Amino acid sequence: MWFFIARRVLYAVPILLGASLVVFVLMKMVPGDAADVLIPPEAGKEVADMIRARFGLDQPIHIQYLLWLRAMASGDLGVSIFTNQPVAEELFAALVNTLKLALPAVFLGFSLGVLFGALAAYYHATWLDKLFSGFAITGVSLPHYWVGMVLVAIFAVVFNVLPGQGMGPEGFPSSWEQVKHLILPVVTLSLIPMGVVSRLVRANVLEIRSMEFVSALAAKGLTGRRVLLHIMKNAAPSALALMGLQFGYLLAGSILVETVFNWPGSGSLMNLAIFRRDIPVLSATILVLAAIFVAINILVDVLQALIDPRMRR
Amino acid sequence: MSLQETIAVAPIAETLHRARAGRSYWARVRERLLADPVTMTFATLLLIIVAMALAAPLIATYDPTSGSAFARLKSPGYAGHWLGTDEVGRDLWSRILYGGRLTLLCGVAPVAFALLVGGSLGLVAGYRGGLVNSFIMRSMDVLYAFPSILLAIAICGMLGSGVGNTILALTVTFIPPIVRISETITTQVRSFEFVEAARASGAPSASIIRFHILNNVLGPILVYATSLISISIILAAGLSFLGLGVTPPNAEWGLMLNNLRQAIWVNPLVAALPGVMIFMTSMCFNLMSDGLRSAMDVRL
Numbered sequence: 001m002w003f004f005i006a007r008r009v010l011y012a013v014p015i016l017l018g019a020s021l022v023v024f025v026l027m028k029m030v031p032g033d034a035a036d037v038l039i040p041p042e043a044g045k046e047v048a049d050m051i052r053a054r055f056g057l058d059q060p061i062h063i064q065y066l067l068w069l070r071a072m073a074s075g076d077l078g079v080s081i082f083t084n085q086p087v088a089e090e091l092f093a094a095l096v097n098t099l100k101l102a103l104p105a106v107f108l109g110f111s112l113g114v115l116f117g118a119l120a121a122y123y124h125a126t127w128l129d130k131l132f133s134g135f136a137i138t139g140v141s142l143p144h145y146w147v148g149m150v151l152v153a154i155f156a157v158v159f160n161v162l163p164g165q166g167m168g169p170e171g172f173p174s175s176w177e178q179v180k181h182l183i184l185p186v187v188t189l190s191l192i193p194m195g196v197v198s199r200l201v202r203a204n205v206l207e208i209r210s211m212e213f214v215s216a217l218a219a220k221g222l223t224g225r226r227v228l229l230h231i232m233k234n235a236a237p238s239a240l241a242l243m244g245l246q247f248g249y250l251l252a253g254s255i256l257v258e259t260v261f262n263w264p265g266s267g268s269l270m271n272l273a274i275f276r277r278d279i280p281v282l283s284a285t286i287l288v289l290a291a292i293f294v295a296i297n298i299l300v301d302v303l304q305a306l307i308d309p310r311m312r313r
Numbered sequence: 314m315s316l317q318e319t320i321a322v323a324p325i326a327e328t329l330h331r332a333r334a335g336r337s338y339w340a341r342v343r344e345r346l347l348a349d350p351v352t353m354t355f356a357t358l359l360l361i362i363v364a365m366a367l368a369a370p371l372i373a374t375y376d377p378t379s380g381s382a383f384a385r386l387k388s389p390g391y392a393g394h395w396l397g398t399d400e401v402g403r404d405l406w407s408r409i410l411y412g413g414r415l416t417l418l419c420g421v422a423p424v425a426f427a428l429l430v431g432g433s434l435g436l437v438a439g440y441r442g443g444l445v446n447s448f449i450m451r452s453m454d455v456l457y458a459f460p461s462i463l464l465a466i467a468i469c470g471m472l473g474s475g476v477g478n479t480i481l482a483l484t485v486t487f488i489p490p491i492v493r494i495s496e497t498i499t500t501q502v503r504s505f506e507f508v509e510a511a512r513a514s515g516a517p518s519a520s521i522i523r524f525h526i527l528n529n530v531l532g533p534i535l536v537y538a539t540s541l542i543s544i545s546i547i548l549a550a551g552l553s554f555l556g557l558g559v560t561p562p563n564a565e566w567g568l569m570l571n572n573l574r575q576a577i578w579v580n581p582l583v584a585a586l587p588g589v590m591i592f593m594t595s596m597c598f599n600l601m602s603d604g605l606r607s608a609m610d611v612r613l
């Protein structure tokens with residue numbers, strides 16, 4: 001088991017190196033370079049060269065990559081061109097805000113998904129199956145940014161019961177005022193995991209149900225509900241794995257929902273950086289999100305291997 | 314009954330038998346699809362949406378990019394605008410029609426390109442194995458480090474907006490999963506006995522891939538690709554919604570949704586329309602893909 005974990009973690013190193021190379025190449029494909037935003041049009045060549053040198057942009061490209069990589073690996077994510085603040089600080093604050101949305105959303109989506117998927121499979125080929133499968137396919141077909149808009153229109157504009165914009169007071173969501181701001185974005189964000197998980201659970205439960213051990217359990221005299229419990233235990237590892245992946249997607253994918261709700265998370269930070277042409281912020285955010293995603297993937301693999309020994313290849 | 318007669322009858326019975334059992338796989342798939350009411354309904358709906366987008370120049374009643382400042386955000390039915398007007402007074406019906414063209418293009422083209430590139434890469438990786446396989450699959454692992462929408466946003470955000478960059482960004486996003494599926498199936502098929510038999514009989518690699526492997530791999534990856542189209546449409550419209558995709562004043566459903574965001578306070582019905590179109594189109598593709606999957610009985 002320890003060997004499996006060690007191998008999995010070690011394999012993340014080349015992956016992250018590759019990912020950093022992808023981000024760097026994209027960075028260099030930006031029309032102009034990072035300093036262009038800063039150099040005033042009336043500035044002379046010396047001033048321009050000085051600014052370029054300050055950002056290391058006068059070095060050959062492979063040296064630039066190594067310098068950038070060294071800085072990133074040591075946790076120095078650079079300085080925002082626009083606000084002149086360290087990127088790490090801004091990014092950390094934004095990530096915490098995104099987590100406030102993503103964690104409850106993935107929990108809600110997963111619980112509803114498992115429930116709907118299991119019910120659909122349990123009542124296979126009845127109207128209940130059609131209803132819950134319908135929920136699931138609607139969840140994966142809805143453009144969630146539009147759902148966010150519609151929810152704002154209904155609950156914030158027409159009924160005026162929930163706030164449609166912003167995060168409310170800072171800090172850990174404990175008061176009703178803070179929780180109120182969470183409801184609409186979390187519900188919006190949970191739609192996709194709900195649909196995806198529910199479809200997977202339904203398919204898995206149906207497949208496992210046709211296996212021999214299930215007939216044996218039924219023949220032994222267990223009730224339908226008890227048999228379903230056994231089936232769910234077998235369907236759990238893949239559903240858990242999917243939940244991990246979905247959590248990673250939510251962290252990055254919340255950019256659309258954050259835009260709709262003006263939520264000051266990592267997505268909004270990225271959006272702002274794109275329109276300000278703030279390349280240091282943008283590239284650091286992308287790289288950090290990718291690193292988090294890789295870490296989540298490792299966690300999921302280890303978790304799966306813990307539940308199911310067959311996974312420890 | 315003489316012996317002569319039995320011999321004469323036998324061939325007919327055999328032909329009948331062969332006609333029943335030996336009907337081609339695709340004929341059976343088609344039959345199952347036609348007998349599936351849900352899939353057929355949504356396929357028809359999708360056909361209508363596509364036809365409307367294609368026929369936009371013929372059935373649009375106004376110029377989609379020019380409007381009147383006096384007719385902003387009018388409700389359906391206002392002065393010849395049967396779906397109303399948008400925030401700068403452009404005819405919504407015409408913009409929905411033209412918007413469908415760009416949304417469908419940005420949604421379908423990336424999947425088609427990714428199918429071509431990713432399918433071939435997976436085929437090569439699976440067939441050749443060894444170092445080639447390691448190189449291709451490990452490169453894909455690197456792209457897997459980015460959650461799909463992040464990769465698309467990274468590419469569009471760095472390279473700038475526009476239809477071309479949107480298609481490029483989504484193509485790169487969809488290549489890794491297609492390569493993985495294509496590689497897995499190719500590796501499975503390659504170890505089957507009929508492939509070994511073909512190789513033993515001296516068939517060149519090209520014809521083994523063409524006749525024995527491609528025929529078995531194409532079905533599953535096509536089904537998988539159709540399931541990606543709905544995601545692709547939501548993402549393409551999402552990129553435009555963020556201002557990273559199609560640029561104004563062109564009509565595109567995601568961009569229209571973004572432009573109408575503030576209008577939801579004034580005229581919610583008009584503002585919701587482009588979203589309904591994205592939802593319906595993506596739903597159609599999802600249900601078509603599900604129907605196709607069960608008709609072809611493909612496990613992914």
